[in-house]
Amino acid sequence: xxxxxxxxxxxxxxxxxxxxxxxxxxxxxxxxxxxxxxxxxxxxxxxxxxxxxxxxxxxxxxxxxxxxxxxxxxxxxxxxxxxxxxxxxxxxxxxxxxxxxxxxxxxxxxxxxxxxxxxxxxxxxxxxxxxxxxxxxxxxxxxxxxxxxxxxxxxxxxxxxxxxxxxxxxxxxxxxxxxxxxxxxxxxxxxxxxxxxxxxxxxxxxxxxxxxxxxxxxxxxxxxxxxxxxxxxxxxxxxxxxxxxxxxxxxxxxxxxxxxxxxxxxxxxxxxxxxxxxxxxxxxxxxxxxxxxxxxxxxxxxxxxxxxxxxxxxxxxxxxxxxxxxxxxxxxxxxxxxxxxxxxxxxxxxxxxxxxxxxxxxxxxxxxxxxxxxxxxxxxxxxxxxxxxxxxxxxxxxxxxxxxxxxxxxxxxxxxxxxxxxxxxxxxxxxxxxxxxxxxxxxxxxxxxxxxxxxxxxxxxxxxxxxxxxxxxxxxxxxxxxxxxxxxxxxxxxxxxxxxxxxxxxxxxxxxxxxxxxxxxxxxxxxxxxxxxxxxxxxxxxx
Numbered sequence: 001x002x003x004x005x006x007x008x009x010x011x012x013x014x015x016x017x018x019x020x021x022x023x024x025x026x027x028x029x030x031x032x033x034x035x036x037x038x039x040x041x042x043x044x045x046x047x048x049x050x051x052x053x054x055x056x057x058x059x060x061x062x063x064x065x066x067x068x069x070x071x072x073x074x075x076x077x078x079x080x081x082x083x084x085x086x087x088x089x090x091x092x093x094x095x096x097x098x099x100x101x102x103x104x105x106x107x108x109x110x111x112x113x114x115x116x117x118x119x120x121x122x123x124x125x126x127x128x129x130x131x132x133x134x135x136x137x138x139x140x141x142x143x144x145x146x147x148x149x150x151x152x153x154x155x156x157x158x159x160x161x162x163x164x165x166x167x168x169x170x171x172x173x174x175x176x177x178x179x180x181x182x183x184x185x186x187x188x189x190x191x192x193x194x195x196x197x198x199x200x201x202x203x204x205x206x207x208x209x210x211x212x213x214x215x216x217x218x219x220x221x222x223x224x225x226x227x228x229x230x231x232x233x234x235x236x237x238x239x240x241x242x243x244x245x246x247x248x249x250x251x252x253x254x255x256x257x258x259x260x261x262x263x264x265x266x267x268x269x270x271x272x273x274x275x276x277x278x279x280x281x282x283x284x285x286x287x288x289x290x291x292x293x294x295x296x297x298x299x300x301x302x303x304x305x306x307x308x309x310x311x312x313x314x315x316x317x318x319x320x321x322x323x324x325x326x327x328x329x330x331x332x333x334x335x336x337x338x339x340x341x342x343x344x345x346x347x348x349x350x351x352x353x354x355x356x357x358x359x360x361x362x363x364x365x366x367x368x369x370x371x372x373x374x375x376x377x378x379x380x381x382x383x384x385x386x387x388x389x390x391x392x393x394x395x396x397x398x399x400x401x402x403x404x405x406x407x408x409x410x411x412x413x414x415x416x417x418x419x420x421x422x423x424x425x426x427x428x429x430x431x432x433x434x435x436x437x438x439x440x441x442x443x444x445x446x447x448x449x450x451x452x453x454x455x456x457x458x459x460x461x462x463x464x465x466x467x468x469x470x471x472x473x474x475x476x477x478x479x480x481x482x483x484x485x486x487x488x489x490x491x492x493x494x495x496x497x498x499x500x501x502x503x504x505x506x507x508x509x510x511x512x513x514x515x516x517x518x519x520x521x522x523x524x525x526x527x528x529x530x531x532x533x534x535x536x537x538x539x540x541x542x543x
Contacts, residue, residue, distance in 0.1 A: 019043050019045055019048075019205075020043040020077070021043075021077040022074065023040055023074055024037070024039075025038060025039045025064070025071045026071060026073045027061075035060060036057045036060075036226040037072075039226075039227065041228055041230060043221060043230070044219070046218035047205075047218050048205045048206070049208060051209075051220060051502070051503060052502065053502050055470045056223045056502075058223055062179050062205065065078060066082050079174065079175065083168040084179075085167075085176075085178040087180045096149050097149070097163055098148040100163055101167045102167075103130050106127055107148055110130065110131065113126065131148075137170050138166055140196070157184035158184050161182075161184045175203050175204070176200070176202060176203070176204040176205075178193075178207070180209070183500060186387045187385075189525075211503065211528045212526075214235035215234045215236060217234050218233075342485070343488070343517055344379075344489065345490070346379050346519065350490075351411075351413050352376040353375070353414075353521070354375045355374050355375075355398070355408070356409045356410075358407070359371060359408055360394055360404075360406055361394070368391035369541065373408075374539055379519050380519050381520045381535050382520070382522075382537035383535040383538055384396065384521065384523045384541065385538050385541065390542055392523045397418070399412070400418040416491035417489045417492055419475070419479075419493065420495045420496075421496045421497070421500075423474050423478045425439070426466050426478055427466065428466050429466075432461065432469075436451070436452060442487075443485065452480055455477070455480035455512070456508075471501050471505070472501045472505025475497060475505065475509060479512045479513075483516065488516070488518065493522075494520070498526050498529050509529075510532040510533065513533060520535070
């Protein structure tokens with residue numbers, strides 16, 4: 001085993017309180033930049049939730065813990081056998097469910113022996129339990145009867161995630177490492193993940209932005225500013241601890257600044273006293289009150305006293321400024337959106353969207369929705385609900401005019417904008433600024449820069465290509481382009497906007513939409529996001 005990654009046998013696990021030990025672990029990117037580290041720490045038994053901003057290195061750290069990649073330096077020690085779920089599932093159309101589980105050869109051998117094409121003695125290590133164990137594993141994630149030879153490319157995103165979750169758990173590993181396991185899952189799928197983690201034996205480390213899932217963990221590990229911090233509780237405990245830390249830091253920052261102000265005031269008073277003494281001595285000399293010898297002696301004493309006092313004040317001032325630098329370096333970078341949105345001007349009685357007995361799908365053989373009717377009036381906030389495959393994205397495309405119904409009618413009396421999971425409205429090769437100007441041609445560059453700064457893209461950040469941004473940053477650009485224009489569309493359609501975003505980015509999106517006064521239609525399975533936006537009306541496609 002590589003010296004930078006080692007495992008402890010399962011027999012030893014019962015004597016180990018730690019699940020993972022990290023000693024001076026660091027990872028450098030191919031261009032030489034340090035992603036994180038050096039990290040030192042121990043992750044204990046139970047379920048650990050890993051959180052951090054997009055781009056902080058969560059997926060890299062999990063891959064290192066699973067032994068898929070090596071740290072640039074340092075050592076990771078892992079207790080027991082590991083099951084690993086990657087964030088990106090599958091390998092195109094070439095991958096099958098059997099390949100995902102790593103049982104293709106076992107199933108092939110069983111088929112050959114069963115058909116009499118080879119003698120069972122030629123393959124003495126055949127595991128005859130594989131088919132039944134595979135069927136059971138798939139059934140546990142709601143994929144009963146799924147063909148093992150089925151290509152992953154024919155599955156929906158939710159089905160691929162379910163299959164991958166079952167594959168990671170296959171063989172009952174001691175440690176389950178999951179990278180964003182609830183992405184692409186509907187409400188039932190997300191509940192399934194929570195139930196599976198509660199019911200299984202063994203430990204787990206989960207990178208997730210799903211706050212409902214993070215409320216079920218035993219501890220939170222935060223990867224931030226290249227460091228790993230552990231909090232001994234679930235998501236709500238972590239939030240409370242972080243807010244308490246921020247309050248303590250704010251107090252320390254205020255105290256450090258007060259110390260500097262006090263040092264500056266002492267220095268100013270000393271200068272003023274010296275100036276008064278020098279002026280008095282000069283007056284006495286002019287009047288001949290004291291002899292030259294006495295004046296020189298006074299001057300020497302003043303200089304010795306002044307020099308000693310100056311050095312003391314300099315030490316105090318240096319200590320105060322050093323303390324301020326230390327406190328400022330510990331301040332979390334949690335900038336908040338400062339968007340001031342233009343009003344949509346949508347009247348409470350204005351009809352926004354009408355579906356009248358709408359049937360739609362990919363073709364006549366694959367109808368996704370049938371006979372759907374509803375009406376939206378005024379600045380309503382509602383969500384389209386239903387399991388994976390029920391047609392939620394189809395409804396959103398119909399609402400935006402990107403798809404026409406097979407039968408029935410869709411009326412769109414007001415302008416709309418659709419922000420889908422891929423944020424396809426943005427040109428990936430263009431910069432943040434160029435995208436904003438293209439979508440808001442009535443704005444000059446100065447106004448664009450000002451508005452983008454409110455959405456946390458100040459100065460040179462506006463020249464970054466959109467394709468080089470994280471998922472959260474990309475969605476922020478889209479929101480800036482839509483909400484920061486002089487004309488804000490009265491109807492906004494959001495299709496799973498929080499997929500692949502870190503929690504901080506999700507909260508930024510919630511904040512950016514807080515003052516939107518138009519009609520909002522959202523597809524989301526994130527219950528915290530739904531509550532934050534006040535989506536109190538539901539169009540349920542499962543009925």
